[in-house]
Amino acid sequence: MPSTDREVGVRIAVDRVLCTGHGVCARTLPGRIRLDEWGYPIVEAVAVDPVDADLAVKLCPARALYLR
Amino acid sequence: MTIVEELERAGLTGRGGAAFSTAIKVRAAHDNDADLVVNACDGEVGARKDAWVVEHHLAELVEGARLVTSGRRDRVTYAAHRGSRTADLLTRAGLEVLDVPARYVSSEETAILSLLHGGLAKPMTKRLPFVYGGRDSLGKRIAPTVVLNAETVWRVSQVRRNGPDWFRRFGTDTEPGPRLVSVGGAVAHPGIFEVGSGVPIRDLLDAAGGLEPRVPALLVGGLGGVLLTTDEAATTAWSGPGMAAYGGSMGAGVIEALDPTRCPLDVVTDLVTYGAGESAGQCGPCMFGLPAVAESWAELARDPNQQTLDRLQDRLGVIPGRGACHHPDGVTRFVGSALRVLMPHIHEHVAGPCPLGRSRHAVH
Numbered sequence: 238m239p240s241t242d243r244e245v246g247v248r249i250a251v252d253r254v255l256c257t258g259h260g261v262c263a264r265t266l267p268g269r270i271r272l273d274e275w276g277y278p279i280v281e282a283v284a285v286d287p288v289d290a291d292l293a294v295k296l297c298p299a300r301a302l303y304l305r
Numbered sequence: 306m307t308i309v310e311e312l313e314r315a316g317l318t319g320r321g322g323a324a325f326s327t328a329i330k331v332r333a334a335h336d337n338d339a340d341l342v343v344n345a346c347d348g349e350v351g352a353r354k355d356a357w358v359v360e361h362h363l364a365e366l367v368e369g370a371r372l373v374t375s376g377r378r379d380r381v382t383y384a385a386h387r388g389s390r391t392a393d394l395l396t397r398a399g400l401e402v403l404d405v406p407a408r409y410v411s412s413e414e415t416a417i418l419s420l421l422h423g424g425l426a427k428p429m430t431k432r433l434p435f436v437y438g439g440r441d442s443l444g445k446r447i448a449p450t451v452v453l454n455a456e457t458v459w460r461v462s463q464v465r466r467n468g469p470d471w472f473r474r475f476g477t478d479t480e481p482g483p484r485l486v487s488v489g490g491a492v493a494h495p496g497i498f499e500v501g502s503g504v505p506i507r508d509l510l511d512a513a514g515g516l517e518p519r520v521p522a523l524l525v526g527g528l529g530g531v532l533l534t535t536d537e538a539a540t541t542a543w544s545g546p547g548m549a550a551y552g553g554s555m556g557a558g559v560i561e562a563l564d565p566t567r568c569p570l571d572v573v574t575d576l577v578t579y580g581a582g583e584s585a586g587q588c589g590p591c592m593f594g595l596p597a598v599a600e601s602w603a604e605l606a607r608d609p610n611q612q613t614l615d616r617l618q619d620r621l622g623v624i625p626g627r628g629a630c631h632h633p634d635g636v637t638r639f640v641g642s643a644l645r646v647l648m649p650h651i652h653e654h655v656a657g658p659c660p661l662g663r664s665r666h667a668v669h
Contacts, residue, residue, distance in 0.1 A: 277589035
């Protein structure tokens with residue numbers, strides 16, 4: 238997958254202590270976040286569209302997603 | 306010259322493993338009026354050098370802490386494992402001691418900060434360095450605090466007393482200064498040695514009386530380090546670039562020769578199982594991923610096959626960089642290096658029982 242860091246966007250990160258593996262972020266940010274075999278997010282690209290990022294942050298049930 | 310300027314000229318870097326510029330940390334500590342924690346836990350597997358510093362250079366250690374906190378002794382806390390001789394020595398010297406549980410990740414920088422500020426000795430997500438102050442994941446305020454390794458703080462006092470030029474007489478231009486290494490395991494005379502970056506690892510092993518016969522591999526950097534074959538160790542320099550060639554670093558300065566009486570696959574099984582059990586249980590990729598890695602490794606040692614190998618490699622590929630601290634990164638790095646170094650031996654296991662004729666289930 239080509240690096241998307243150069244695209245316009247905000248940088249998204251996961252607070253790993255707060256994350257409990259609901260997996261919602263993989264649905265709100267498909268192609269950006271996928272889940273590992275235990276259900277925890279793998280951030281494939283940190284640069285995310287600001288509107289998508291805001292929604293994903295808002296919808297994370299553990300409030301574990303944040304913008305850098 | 307201020308101590309920050311002297312440290313800058315000396316080029317001192319942290320001796321606890323991360324090798325970050327001490328001048329930058331101390332400047333940030335001054336700018337933010339930060340408290341200091343001197344980490345004397347020797348938390349890495351095989352590490353003994355911080356205990357050595359406390360035992361032999363306590364006055365200079367205290368002096369180094371004074372320099373970092375601009376003379377405010379009440380701003381300094383010494384972290385040591387609960388019940389250790391180091392904790393005892395520090396307490397008897399009348400110093401403020403933070404009793405750290407003797408668990409692997411408890412002496413990680415942010416775990417010490419959490420404990421210091423009334424929380425559990427578990428790592429915190431570091432959104433910004435805590436020298437600026439910050440909050441844990443639940444929003445609790447963490448006052449500006451800087452954590453420095455005990456050897457590092459001792460070096461600070463040496464830089465002040467002997468000057469940056471003296472410091473730079475040791476090591477290389479890019480990795481200056483004397484540094485301690487704990488050499489242990491299957492060597493004739495385990496001990497703590499002071500060297501500069503760039504010395505051959507072979508010299509360090511000679512200083513420790515040499516390897517016992519038939520040592521299968523060396524563990525450099527403990528559970529967060531890498532395995533080297535004895536041939537690699539014999540031809541590699543003790544330096545950042547030397548170790549980087551094998552995916553490692555000088556880390557917290559630990560070299561351990563593996564027990565020649567045991568199958569090295571079993572030794573690795575024990576280490577990775579220990580590492581998995583030492584997860585603080587906070588971050589999913591660590592608390593579930595490391596036990597899965599341990600299970601895959603044990604399966605590979607028991608019944609080597611391609612499918613198990615593939616699964617192990619997949620797991621090693623996705624775990625790093627996904628914890629609040631670097632514990633999952635360290636353990637996966639270690640297992641990856643063990644795969645590389647011990648692959649010939651794994652192939653020998655395919656043919657049948659351990660060809661070294663070593664006990665596969667030694668009591669330890």
